[in-house]
Amino acid sequence: MSFEFQSLEIPDVLLVRMERYKDARGFFQETFRETPFMDAGIQERFVQENFVCSMQGVLRGLHYQLPPQAQGKLVGVASGEIFDVAVDLRFGGPTFGKAVARRLDATSGELVWIPPGFAHGYLVLSDRADVVYKVTAEYSPELERGIRWDDPALGIDWPVIDPIMSDKDRDQPVLELADNPFQV
Numbered sequence: 001m002s003f004e005f006q007s008l009e010i011p012d013v014l015l016v017r018m019e020r021y022k023d024a025r026g027f028f029q030e031t032f033r034e035t036p037f038m039d040a041g042i043q044e045r046f047v048q049e050n051f052v053c054s055m056q057g058v059l060r061g062l063h064y065q066l067p068p069q070a071q072g073k074l075v076g077v078a079s080g081e082i083f084d085v086a087v088d089l090r091f092g093g094p095t096f097g098k099a100v101a102r103r104l105d106a107t108s109g110e111l112v113w114i115p116p117g118f119a120h121g122y123l124v125l126s127d128r129a130d131v132v133y134k135v136t137a138e139y140s141p142e143l144e145r146g147i148r149w150d151d152p153a154l155g156i157d158w159p160v161i162d163p164i165m166s167d168k169d170r171d172q173p174v175l176e177l178a179d180n181p182f183q184v
Contacts, residue, residue, distance in 0.1 A: 003036035005113075008102065010095045013086050013118070014040065015102065016074070016111040029109050031076060032134065042113060044072045044136040051078075052131045054124045059149055059163035061121015062087055062172070066143040066181060070116035072136040080129030081105035084112055085156055087119040087147065087175070093184035097175055099156045106130075117182040119147050121169075123160055145179050146172035 004017040020029045032046070054060065062085065065071050075084060084104045088095040102112060103125070114120050116136065149158065149165070151174040172178075 005040040009100045013100050014113040046134040049134045057164045059123045062119040062147045064119040069137040069140040069143045072116045073114045073133050075133040076111040077104045077106045078130040079106045080126035083123040086114040089182040090117045091183045099154050147175045147178045148172045
């Protein structure tokens with residue numbers, strides 16, 4: 001099985017494509033194998049996997065965790081379609097405060113690798129979406145942080161006007177006021 005890694009608009013955020021083997025029964029696809037990821041420069045170890053089911057119009061994010069529990073994420077969609085966003089929080093770098101967005105769906109089977117030092121969020125575009133993601137640090141509620149999904153400084157062109165969100169996500173600060181220790 002082969003894995004292909006392609007840099008997106010922010011070079012450290014990678015689109016991951018894998019071969020699918022199809023027959024009359026359906027298909028088989030690997031979603032992770034350590035050696036190809038290490039060969040692509042992804043040395044982090046995954047320690048937790050999450051499965052999230054959300055309905056159309058739900059926006060989750062933009063989330064991140066502070067060190068020492070900063071999380072890298074490998075994000076995929078098991079069913080449905082999402083608008084997936086990563087924001088570079090690494091102050092002093094050429095892409096600080098920039099966002100990269102990508103539609104992900106179950107049909108393509110593509111994944112996105114988002115390294116530590118980024119905020120992450122997504123909007124459900126289909127009637128329902130099942131999102132699966134691996135992380136490089138366990139969830140730590142006391143270190144969880146976020147930034148506003150609609151911070152004008154980020155310039156994210158979300159395909160929604162009034163998303164369904166948790167109060168916690170809706171009340172996050174803009175990037176300029178966020179608790180952000182990440183630096184290049």
